[in-house]
Amino acid sequence: MILMTALTETAEKIKNMEIRGAGKIARSAAEAMKEEALSIKTKDIKEFNRRMEDAYNILYSTRPTAVSLPNALRAVMRYKADTVEDAKTAIAANADAFISGSENAVKKIGEIGAHRIKDGDTIMTHCNSSAAFAIFETAYRQGKDINVIATETRPRQQGYVTVDFLQKSGIPTTLILDSAVRYTMKKVDLVIVGADAVTVNGSLVNKVGTSQVALAANEARVGFVCAAETYKFSPRTLFGEMVEIEERDPTEVLCNELRAKWPNLKISNPAFDITPHKYIDMIITEIGAISPEMAYWVIKDKLGWELEEAAEASMRGCDDEN
Ligand SMILES: O=P(O)(O)OC[C@H]1O[C@H](OP(=O)(O)O)[C@H](O)[C@@H]1O
Incomplete structure (x- = not known):
């Protein structure tokens, strides 16, 4: 029997998605490392x-896909100490700096992103992203009359979390089925989604279905914007690595009763998909609104990664924040 500690409890909560959302996962992991x-x-x-x-x-x-998790862990573990006391002090300071930096980044993204929203805009979002929500909330507080269309986001229905946030903030909200995205796109002025990872070529890894939303937006000539803190950019992709797409349990898609009825049925449940950079108009980060083509610059200059380091981290199995 594995003894439950505060750390294994956090790990379990991240695994079963009690703690979810790329930014929150990263902050919770940093806090758990500090407590440990x-x-x-x-x-x-x-x-x-x-x-x-x-x-x-x-x-x-x-969880394998959200790059914010290994980036947070690496940021916390960046210490050199000869004594345990010094190591504890450094780890606690690193964790606190990561958490407050992350919270400030989300706030900054809200401020920058709100400039992209015009009075009267209808915005579509997919899944639940605190970075995207920060933009909606800031624009709404600025007095802009907005309406947000939220997708249900099968199978975990994170759209309900988005709807709950929006309703509590008083923002007019419409809930749609994932399959209604293309039909509804004609009413939309702008799409804003979050990110689990941004690759070196500016492609976006986000909740499964995001790439379909992007295709529908592209077809309808609707702008597609991604809200991503810089710690969601993946240094290991500089080394040519692919971001791993998490495959989740089939029971999220079909209940056990129906699975028993069709014992030969295969179920595929990828949690994320990849939106090619050519469908993304802009990435809103805490250091500014950038084109996806600038991802290389963010990883190399802002995060300070060189190819050799990316290769080393790739072998070790981790990304880094800076
Ligand atoms: O950091 P924030 O913007 O909150 O979320 C970013 C992304 O994290 C979520 O993943 P999940 O629900 O944990 O699988 C969604 O894919 C969302 O777009």
């Missing part, structure tokens, strides 16, 4: 480092 560090009793720095590596690996293995 502060709870370790040993005075032996080698043992301490080993236990922190174990904690890193437990959290790292929870």
